[in-house]
Each structure stands twice: as structure tokens, then as C-alpha cells.
Amino acid sequence: MIADNTGTIKLILWEHSIEQVECGKTFKFKGLKVRVFNDVKFLNTNQSTIIDTADEEIKDINLSPEDISDSIVEGHRVGFKIKIDKSCIVCNNTLYDDDVKNAKITCLSCSTTMLSSVCKTKYVCTLTMMLANGKLQSYSCFNSAIQSFLASIDKSTKLDDIETDELEDLFLKCGTKQMIVDNSTHIIDQFLL
Secondary structure, rough: EEEEOOOOOOOOOHHHHHHOOOOOOOOEEOHHHHHEEEOOOEOOOOOOOOEEOOOOOOOOOOOOHHHHOEEEEEEEEEEEEEEEEEOOOOOOEEEEHHEOOEEEEEOOOOOOOOEHOOEEEEEEEEEEEEOOOOOOOEEEEEEHHHHHHHHOOOOOHHHHOOOOOHHHHHHHHHOOOEEEEOOOOOEEEEEEO
């Protein structure tokens, strides 16, 4: 989700743009495409998208529009489980170390063979949350959402540089946090600052 003082909108990042954007920072986007799916507008990066760091931070972000307020959940994490695997550079499918042969691995989903060393690490975290209403709810989050959590607690560590035990402690001991979630899939898109 990206936001300014006029509102919020979902931004889909593709390929080269994924690594350029970090939660909690301000960016200038040029060349985004507006898309519509199920009568919902969103923005999409493409090959001509230019992303630059902004000179000034946006201070008065508007998180109250209806399109986002229903997606903001507040809660305290009471359970934590994480799975860390390599992922295919083409389709993001999970790859397993058992399948590495001669430093190469073939994705079972898209049949692409690649060097094991170029595969990215995929984090899948399942969090059990105690919501404000006292209800327990499980949510999943992935690399970008976990990195947004670290930014939300002023931890500038990159996800690949943090030990699993430390990450577990940070999630379980940080107190109540707000998150943007997809209520239909119970996936955390982003932790709010």
C-alpha cells in the first residue's frame, strides 16, 4: 500500500522494482499503470517505471478512507512460526536443498534450472494475533511484510541479516501494532509505522 495526504492505493511491484522500495520511506514514482480488477483500482509497475527516493518525507498520511480502514487490523502477536526456503527466480515457487545437484537446482513448477546461489530466500511467517476485541486470529506474512515490521520498530536490519530467534523475540515482544491485511486470505500486506 502506498499513501499520501489524499488517500491510499495498492501498488503491485514487479521484478526490478521490488528491491527498490522499502516500507516507511518516501519515494517518487514515474510511469506507473492504473489497473482495475473486480472494480478495484490499483497501481502496477512495469519496465518503464522509474522509482527515486524523495527529498522530503510525507508527514500527513491519510489512512482513513473506507478502502483501507476496513483492512487495518490492530493486535498483539502471541504466536510465531516461520518457514525459510529458497525460491525460484522465475515463478517464486519453493525450492528444496535436497534437489540441489552440482550447485544447480530445477524448479518443479516452471522447470527452470538455475544456480542454487542465485535463488532468493523466501520467508513465510505465520502469526497468531490477539486482536483488540480479544479474538485470536492467524495471519501469514512474507518477505516484504516482515521487512515492513522491522521498519515499523525502527530496526534497520535487512531480513537476510537477522537470526530467526531474534526475529521471533522482536515479533512476540514488541507490543500492539497496526497492520494492513487482506481479510479474505488472512495475509498481512504491511505493518504500519
